[in-house]
Amino acid sequence: MPHHHHHRHGMEHLLGLLKIKVLKGVNLAIRDVxxxxxxxxxxxxMGSQKLKTRVVKKSTNPEWNxxxxxSIDDPNLPIKVLVYDKDTFTLDDKMGDAEFHIxxxxxxxxxxxxxxxxxTVISKVQPSRDNCYAKESPIIWKDGKVVQNMVLRLRNVERGEVELEIHWVDIPGSRGLAL
Structure with a gap:
């Protein structure tokens, strides 16, 4: 039997769901001069998955919230965060990108x-040359779940940061985060 199933999201391959709250952008680049x-x-x-927030009109400090x-099946894949400027008539302009690992x-x-x-702060991820954190990123036990707050500095752009908060959701029937 040939193995073709690795592209489908079978429950047995899923570890769980990562909820990414895209909070806001700070001091983003100006694209409409x-x-x-x-x-x-x-x-x-992440991998073949691609999700998108709504557009916030006329703002370099947008609040998306x-x-x-x-769906996470390979926890080693980086999660990429890309910011774009919505253009009506031309291709949307890039406004930088960042990535993080979980x-x-x-x-x-x-x-x-x-x-x-x-x-309670469980641990902190320190900013370094090898990651995109603009400052220390705390991983906190909050309201019965583990939450990580992060401020990512955007690359390939003159300026800007994006603030995110992530938490995990276990799915019944997935392989879960077994030790």
Missing amino acids: SLRTSDPYVIVK EELTL GSFLEAQRTLLDRVPSG
Whole structure:
């Protein structure tokens, strides 16, 4: 039997769902020079999955507060965050990109945390030359779940940052985050 099933999202291959709350953009690049602003939206990509926020009109400090859901089957793949400026008549302009990995987040996810108070910082991911964090990224036990807050500095653009918050959802029937 040839194996063709690795492209389909079979439940047995899924670890679970990653909820990515795209909070806001900070000091994004200006792409509409006449109006000194942009109409930004965010695309989140992981492997073959591609999700998109709505467009915020005329803002270089947009607040999306939009939750996107990725199905995770390979936790080692980077999650890419791309910012674009919506153009009516031409191709949408790139406004930078960033990426992050969820290794530390998943590690924290496996820690048993029922006994610690909400707001407890489990660990922190430090910014380095090898990642896109603009500052320390805390992984926190909050309201019964592990949450990671991150500020990503956009690359390939003159300026801008994007703030995200992620948390995990286990799916019944998936292989889960077994140790």
